Amino acid sequence: MNDFISAPRRRALLAAAGLCLSAALTPAYAAEPLKVVASFSILGDIVREVGGKDVSVSTLVGPDGDAHEYEPTPADARKLAGAQLLVVNGLDFEAWLPRLEKASGFAGRKVVASEGVTPRKFAGGGHDHGHDHDHDHDHDHDQDQDQDHDHGKGDADGDKGGHHHHHGDADPHAWQNLANGARYARNVAEGLAAADPAHADAYRQRALAYGARIEKLDAAIRQTFAAIPAERRKVVTSHDAFGYFGDAYGVTFIAVAGVSTAAEPSAADVARIIEQVKRERVPAVFVENITSPRLVQQIARETGAKVGGTLYSDALSKPGQPGATYLEMFEWNARQLAAALQP
Numbered sequence: 001m002n003d004f005i006s007a008p009r010r011r012a013l014l015a016a017a018g019l020c021l022s023a024a025l026t027p028a029y030a031a032e033p034l035k036v037v038a039s040f041s042i043l044g045d046i047v048r049e050v051g052g053k054d055v056s057v058s059t060l061v062g063p064d065g066d067a068h069e070y071e072p073t074p075a076d077a078r079k080l081a082g083a084q085l086l087v088v089n090g091l092d093f094e095a096w097l098p099r100l101e102k103a104s105g106f107a108g109r110k111v112v113a114s115e116g117v118t119p120r121k122f123a124g125g126g127h128d129h130g131h132d133h134d135h136d137h138d139h140d141h142d143q144d145q146d147q148d149h150d151h152g153k154g155d156a157d158g159d160k161g162g163h164h165h166h167h168g169d170a171d172p173h174a175w176q177n178l179a180n181g182a183r184y185a186r187n188v189a190e191g192l193a194a195a196d197p198a199h200a201d202a203y204r205q206r207a208l209a210y211g212a213r214i215e216k217l218d219a220a221i222r223q224t225f226a227a228i229p230a231e232r233r234k235v236v237t238s239h240d241a242f243g244y245f246g247d248a249y250g251v252t253f254i255a256v257a258g259v260s261t262a263a264e265p266s267a268a269d270v271a272r273i274i275e276q277v278k279r280e281r282v283p284a285v286f287v288e289n290i291t292s293p294r295l296v297q298q299i300a301r302e303t304g305a306k307v308g309g310t311l312y313s314d315a316l317s318k319p320g321q322p323g324a325t326y327l328e329m330f331e332w333n334a335r336q337l338a339a340a341l342q343p
């Protein structure tokens, strides 16, 4: 057979075969996007922004999903097994993830998106709650601090269901402060750069541009809330997901459940919140996209507070709804809150 192929032609064919072979054997072949798995939808969007065309992203907990109480599927294990990079929130948000990692045999790199943020701690009771993190940030709401953080202060039963808090633990919902979101984007960029050095510059460039958009929105939201009288900036939500938002933008969030969606609030917890809403004339209550609206609606009925709408707490909306990206969800939340709290 070989006799029929000239020597130069044979060399060319062999070279071509060799090229194909080496392409197949090189894991980070330049034309293949980096395979990234993000633990939940908000992170998935941040990875898409920073990774652009150089990554293919899939998420484990999808839109409107509850990442506190997630049960991974065999499909998740397959996704993770084929991934080169895993991006997680950290701060003990994804308690179900270590088992999945083990089961999938995942052998890629891992990025903790929240690395370097100042964790918001949960103190023992409502009284101490505010003072623990006052020094952790230096936003210009100083004159509002007492107003913003004194929920429960001064009454014997002011713990507002504090036993649902994981005492001393960090609040995992750090993405609810845009300054932290910018940090997430930088961490994701460094993680992508380490896993795929050929595109390191592109990842860092996109993180910079995205960071500028985040900063712009952050400034606009600060302005919005600063214009609302401090005593009006109080709302009820289903679970305690907005502590970072509250600290950053000067809004007090009274949560029916704790930092996790796992614990059902007791009737006494709900009664206590109804008392507080009446006493402090809390203007509005909000339902969340990941939790049942039942208790929040009950509180609205019994207090006359208005139902301000739906907030996106721990997950994006489905595409085509108002919170389909991290920035859209943030802007939507801020706009709904501001509209409900306006005198």
Ligand SMILES: [Zn+2]
Pocket: 068, 173, 239, 240, 241, 259, 260, 261, 313, 314
């Ligand atoms: Zn949550």
